[in-house]
Amino acid sequence: MANITQLKHLEHLEDEMLNYGVEGCHAAVRFMQELLNMLGEKKGSGFLQTKWDGAPSVVCGTDPQTGNFFVANKSAFNVGSPKIAFNYEEVDNLYGTGGLGDTLKTALRYFSQLKIDGVVQGDILFTDKLKVRKVIDGVEYITFTANTLTYAIPTKHELGRKCIQSKIGIVFHTHYEGDNFSTMRALAGADVPQNNDLPEVLLLENDTPVADVAVGQSVLTKYKINVGIIHRMCSICGKFLDNLVSNMGKTGDLKFHVASYVKQFFNSQIRDQRNVDMDSRVTLKELGQFYYDKMHKEIDKVKSDKAKTKKRELMYSGLQYLEDHEREFRAMLTLYRKIAENKQLIIDELDRVESQGPIKYFVKQEGGYKVTNPEGYVLHLDGDMIKLVNRLEFSYNNFTVDKQWK
Numbered sequence: 001m002a003n004i005t006q007l008k009h010l011e012h013l014e015d016e017m018l019n020y021g022v023e024g025c026h027a028a029v030r031f032m033q034e035l036l037n038m039l040g041e042k043k044g045s046g047f048l049q050t051k052w053d054g055a056p057s058v059v060c061g062t063d064p065q066t067g068n069f070f071v072a073n074k075s076a077f078n079v080g081s082p083k084i085a086f087n088y089e090e091v092d093n094l095y096g097t098g099g100l101g102d103t104l105k106t107a108l109r110y111f112s113q114l115k116i117d118g119v120v121q122g123d124i125l126f127t128d129k130l131k132v133r134k135v136i137d138g139v140e141y142i143t144f145t146a147n148t149l150t151y152a153i154p155t156k157h158e159l160g161r162k163c164i165q166s167k168i169g170i171v172f173h174t175h176y177e178g179d180n181f182s183t184m185r186a187l188a189g190a191d192v193p194q195n196n197d198l199p200e201v202l203l204l205e206n207d208t209p210v211a212d213v214a215v216g217q218s219v220l221t222k223y224k225i226n227v228g229i230i231h232r233m234c235s236i237c238g239k240f241l242d243n244l245v246s247n248m249g250k251t252g253d254l255k256f257h258v259a260s261y262v263k264q265f266f267n268s269q270i271r272d273q274r275n276v277d278m279d280s281r282v283t284l285k286e287l288g289q290f291y292y293d294k295m296h297k298e299i300d301k302v303k304s305d306k307a308k309t310k311k312r313e314l315m316y317s318g319l320q321y322l323e324d325h326e327r328e329f330r331a332m333l334t335l336y337r338k339i340a341e342n343k344q345l346i347i348d349e350l351d352r353v354e355s356q357g358p359i360k361y362f363v364k365q366e367g368g369y370k371v372t373n374p375e376g377y378v379l380h381l382d383g384d385m386i387k388l389v390n391r392l393e394f395s396y397n398n399f400t401v402d403k404q405w406k
Contacts, residue, residue, distance in 0.1 A: 010378060010387040014339040017332075018263055021245040022238035027384070028339055029231050034381050035346050036223065039215050047188050048208040050354060051375040051387065052171040053149040054123025056100055059084075060111050061119040064179045069112040071104050082181040103127055106168050110201050120190040122172035125151065125204065131163065136362065136369055143362075144169065149375060150362040157358045162202055169202040173378075188380035204359075208377055212353045219345055226342040233335045240328035247321075256298065256311065258291045258318035265290045266336075270391050276337040280330035287329075288322050291315075340391075347390050350377055 013031060016024035037044035059076040062069060068086050070076075073095070075083035085091040088105050095101040106127050126144035133155065134143045141152035142163045153160040163169065172190035194203050234241075247259040254260060265287050269275065276283050295315035299308050322329060351373040362369040376389030 010385055012391065013343050013386050013388060014336050015263065015266075016386070017234075017237075017241050017335065017339075018245070021242035022234060025230075025234035025237070025241060025335070028386075029227060029234060031379055031381060031384075031386050032223075032227050032230070032339075032342055035379065036220075036227070038210050039213055039220075039346070039349070045381065047380040048210050048350075049173055049188065049206045049378045049380070050208045050350075051378055051389070052123050052125065052173075052204070052206060053147045053375040054125045054171060055147040056103060057121060057123050058104070058107050058111075058170065059119065059121045060107060061116045064119070069108075069116075071108045071111065073100065073104070077181055077184070079182045084181070107170075110168055110198065111170075113198055114196055114201065114203075115193050117191050119176040119184065120172050120192060121174040121176070121186070122170045122190065125169035125171060125202075128167045136360075141360070145364065148363070149372065150364055150369060152360045152362060153358055159358050162199070165199050166202040167200040169204065171204045171206045173206050185383075186385075187383075188378075188385070208350060209353050210350075212356075213349050215349050219349065223342055223345050226338055226345075230335065230338050230342065233331065233338070237328065237331050237335055240325060240332060244332070253314060256295065256314040256318065258287075258321055261291045261294060262287070264294070273392060275392060276333055276340070280333040283333050284322070284326065284329050288319060291318060291322070343388055344390060347373075347376065347388055350374075350388075351390075 011019060013028055016028045016031075018024070020027065034044055034046040038046055038048065056073050058071060058073060060069070060071045063084060063086070066086075070084040070086050071091065072082070072084045075094075083094045085094050085104065085108065088108070091101050091104045091108065095104055103124060107124070123146070125146050130144055130146070132143050134141055134152070136143075136152060140155045142155050142160050143150055143152045144163075145151070153163050155161070155164065172192045174186050174188065175190045176184040176186055178184035192203060194205060196203065244259045244262070247254060247257045248262075249255050249257065249260055266276070268290060269286075292315070295311065295318070299311040299315070302308055302311060354374050361372045361374060363372045372393060373390065376387055379386050379388060
């Protein structure tokens with residue numbers, strides 16, 4: 001399903017059915033079954049990585065055409081004109097001076113000294129000027145905030161001392177196969193030696209310690225029951241899911257179909273720190289109101305009576321679609337909630353293990369810091385990638401917290 005060529009964006013597990021219909025729904029079941037296997041049911045073939053909330057994303061390594069070391073951001077994968085830089089002057093020309101340009105020049109200076117094989121991608125966690133010593137709850141930490149989360153490592157810990165000494169921190173998570181940037185394929189993991197002798201670079205690992213997870217029987221039972229329910233509901237909702245996806249679009253009349261607003265609606269719920277209601281009738285009513293309000297804004301944008309009439313007709317058609325498919329929408333909402341519920345069961349178990357390590361996670365608030373969890377996790381399975389994120393926690397923070405890199 002979420003098969004990735006270049007790693008630019010990952011989808012949430014529960015959104016797969018909104019992206020691919022019934023096929024995406026069955027893919028979600030496959031991902032959930034694999035998670036069950038990895039957590040002890042049987043030997044799994046998947047691979048879990050902990051997501052780090054870094055920025056910017058950096059692509060670097062050996063250019064397959066010239067054999068020279070380069071740095072770039074995700075623009076390395078621009079079709080026809082990859083923006084890759086081999087020296088400081090090219091960084092300035094392609095990415096500007098200051099900000100991103102300075103970060104990429106620091107990356108070029110130090111990453112070129114690492115023994116990187118091929119092309120890899122990672123997220124910058126800090127440069128030297130973005131590290132700050134802070135005392136939180138009586139403990140002195142070296143902290144850095146690249147995006148939304150603040151990472152904190154005790155200054156007395158060995159990892160904290162390495163962080164203080166370093167000039168740049170990064171977590172590499174992806175490597176690429178292929179000889180052309182526009183067609184390279186992303187694969188899990190990056191073969192960058194962790195035991196390098198370069199104190200200026202702090203390399204942090206992102207392999208999730210799955211072997212340390214001990215899932216209780218009650219959680220496993222609930223999880224397996226939910227998988228069975230979700231699998232059955234995929235078949236029940238299948239035709240409607242495919243119909244919903246076929247009515248989504250970014251251009252023409254489909255841009256204004258209610259189907260095209262479903263994911264926007266779920267994101268708005270997260271911004272308001274709300275989950276899909278247990279009563280699907282309540283959520284369906286809220287979806288209808290969300291669509292109605294959005295369409296009225298679209299109607300207000302146009303000037304002519306003819307254009308306004310056209311938009312109103314599209315809105316009435318969308319509202320009629322909701323009414324005609326009320327039963328199917330309610331089943332889809334229940335299915336969406338069940339997938340999100342099962343995903344959270346796994347996230348909670350993984351978060352418990354990650355919290356035992358030396359790195360602590362905080363979100364900056366007015367007057368101090370609030371303890372939080374990692375951004376989430378990425379499951380790799382047979383070339384597919386899907387992200388597992390607590391959207392009511394991290395995604396809400398991501399929507400609302402000011403970003404350091406901006």
